Amino acid sequence: xxQANEALVRQILGELxxxxxxxxxxxxxxxxxxxxxxxxxxxxxxYPAAGATDSMxxxxxxxxxxxxxxxSAAISITSRIHVHKVQxxxxxxxxxxNIIVVASGKGGVGKSTxxxxxxxALKAEGARVGVMDADIYGPSQPLMLGVRGKPASxxxxxxxxxxxxxxxxxxxxxxxxxxxxxIWRGPMVTQAMMQLIxxxxxxxxxxxxxxxxxxxGDIQLTLSQKVPVAGAxxxxxxxxxxxxxxxxxxxxxxxxxxxxLGIVENMATHVCSNCGHEEHxxxxxGGARMAAQxxxxxxxxxxxxxxxxxxxxxxxxxxxxxxxxxxAARYRAIARNAxxxxxxxxxxxxxxxxxxVVQGTPGT
Numbered sequence: 403x404x405q406a407n408e409a410l411v412r413q414i415l416g417e418l419x420x421x422x423x424x425x426x427x428x429x430x431x432x433x434x435x436x437x438x439x440x441x442x443x444x445x446x447x448x449y450p451a452a453g454a455t456d457s458m459x460x461x462x463x464x465x466x467x468x469x470x471x472x473x474s475a476a477i478s479i480t481s482r483i484h485v486h487k488v489q490x491x492x493x494x495x496x497x498x499x500n501i502i503v504v505a506s507g508k509g510g511v512g513k514s515t516x517x518x519x520x521x522x523a524l525k526a527e528g529a530r531v532g533v534m535d536a537d538i539y540g541p542s543q544p545l546m547l548g549v550r551g552k553p554a555s556x557x558x559x560x561x562x563x564x565x566x567x568x569x570x571x572x573x574x575x576x577x578x579x580x581x582x583x584x585i586w587r588g589p590m591v592t593q594a595m596m597q598l599i600x601x602x603x604x605x606x607x608x609x610x611x612x613x614x615x616x617x618x619g620d621i622q623l624t625l626s627q628k629v630p631v632a633g634a635x636x637x638x639x640x641x642x643x644x645x646x647x648x649x650x651x652x653x654x655x656x657x658x659x660x661x662x663l664g665i666v667e668n669m670a671t672h673v674c675s676n677c678g679h680e681e682h683x684x685x686x687x688g689g690a691r692m693a694a695q696x697x698x699x700x701x702x703x704x705x706x707x708x709x710x711x712x713x714x715x716x717x718x719x720x721x722x723x724x725x726x727x728x729x730a731a732r733y734r735a736i737a738r739n740a741x742x743x744x745x746x747x748x749x750x751x752x753x754x755x756x757x758x759v760v761q762g763t764p765g766t
Contacts, residue, residue, distance in 0.1 A: 422742030439473035448745030450527035488630035507647025523737035535573030548717020640688035664699035
C-alpha cells in the first residue's frame, strides 16, 4: 500500500463541496496530519454547524478512506465566526459581529415567524444570537418570542435588552402598550430604530437578526443605509404577487451594497393534517426560480403548517417548541445555509469597530 501525503488529502477535500457555502472543503482546512496510511484532518468552518458536523465528518472520512493509500482518517470540525464587511464606510457594532436583516417586499409572507425561528436556529447551531424587531408600526417579536415587560436602562443612556429563549431581544413593543398605535412619520421611526439598535447592550453576539418591516419604502432604505448590515435574507411565498415584491427588496439591497445571502420560500406546500395530502396551494418553486434568476442561493423551503402559526402565536416558536422535528430541522438547515453564505463574504479587517451615531432629524 502506498503512503498517503498531504497533497493527496487536499486534492480529495478540494473535490468535496460544503453544501452550506458552495465552496470546497479544502478551504476550511486548518491542519492535516499524515502518519503512513493514517491521516487526520482539522477543519474550521466560518459558521455555526452543530447540527451538521457529524454528517460532514462522516462524509469526509468516507471520501478519504475510499482511497487505497488511506487506511483510516480522523476528522475534527470546529467553527469560528468572523466579523464581515458591511456597506459603505459603516463599521460593525462593538458588541455584534454580524447583523443579518430579514426582509420581504410585502406583508403576510411569514417574515417575522421566519426571523424568530432563524434566530433560534442559529443559536441551536452554536452561535450567540440576538433579535431586533425593527417594525415600529407592527412589532410582533414580543408576542412570538413570549416576552413581556419593559427594558431597564442602568445609566440613562444604554438599554438592557429583554431575554427570550436565552437570547437578548429588543423591540419598540416593549416600550409602548400593546394596543397603542404608533402614529409617527418616517424620520421619527428611523431615529427610534437607530437608537434601539445602537443603544442596546447586545452582549457580544455573533449574529443580530433584524426583523425589518415589510416593503421597500423610506424606512427600509434608510435603515439599510445607516445600519451596518453584513447580509440580508429575503422571505417570499411562491405566488407571483409575493415574488414581484420580493424582487424589489432584493434590488433595494443591491443598491445599498448589502449582500443578499439568499431566499427563503415560505408556505411552499401544504400538507393536510387529516389525510396527509400535499399540494402547492400558492404555486410551486417560485423561490427557487427567483434565486436562479438573480444568482443568489435558495436557502430552503418551509411548509404551510398550522403548528408553526400556533407556536409563534403562543410565544414558543417551532425551533424551541419542537427541536427534534422535521420543521425545526428545516429552519436549522436554512440557518446554516445563510450563515455559511455570509462566511464567504469579505471579512472586516478594522481593529476599532464603530458604533452607530444617531443624528437629529429636522422636523421630528
